[in-house]
Amino acid sequence: MITRVKICGLSRPADVAACAAAGATYVGFVFFEKSPRHVTLDTAHALALDVPAGVAKVALTVNADDAALDALVERVPLDLLQLHGSESPERVADIRARFGLPVMKAVGIAGEGDLAALEDYMYVADQILVDAKPPKNADLPGGNGLAFDWRLIAGRRWPVPWMLAGGLTPDNVAEAVRLTGANQVDVSSGVESAPGVKDADLIKRFCEAV
Secondary structure, eight states: OEEEEEOOOOOHHHHHHHHHHHSSSEEEEEEETSSSTTTOOHHHHHHHHOOOSSSSSEOOOOOHHHHHHHHHHHHOOOHHHHHOOOOOHHHHHHHHHHHOEEEEEEEOOOOOOHHHHHHTTTTTTTTEEEEEETTTTOSSSSSSSOOGGGGGGTTTTOOOOOEEEESOOOTTHHHHHHOOOSSSSEEEEGGGGEEEEEHHHHHHHHHHHE
């Protein structure tokens, strides 16, 4: 089984080159001003033009309104919208219909009681990102370097493709894939030398570990 890798939070041309060289399937750009990984539309536009054919370009947004999404889709060539806020299933369906792009919805998991929320999005999103729930009062909905108990989803199967996220690193991702059966994984802070600063060696090590 080939496990696909998404590297999220790219901000420099060197990041794009490192991801492509390491064999990532997806690259992500963050459009959330509180994040150290936030990029402007112009920066993302330039970076997206450097992404090789066959690597999917993903935009991470948090509770973005239609005007913000209009501007984003108009300026940046994208393959997938990642919704990482508190968007309802109805909002996910609306965005998917309005913009004509596949949509991936992030759902935060901390305990078994959070698993039911995954079901709410299975039939409105094209993919699900199973992420660690952020701590209370956290500034960021993701990218906090936290993992959840992977045994909560061990052996589970869902009707849409899904991706594992939350606290993944070059040192633990192989175990995470073994425990969960994930065939897609997403990493951001786990391949950084400082918040928002991607490290080419860590990206290479992460993809090799996968």
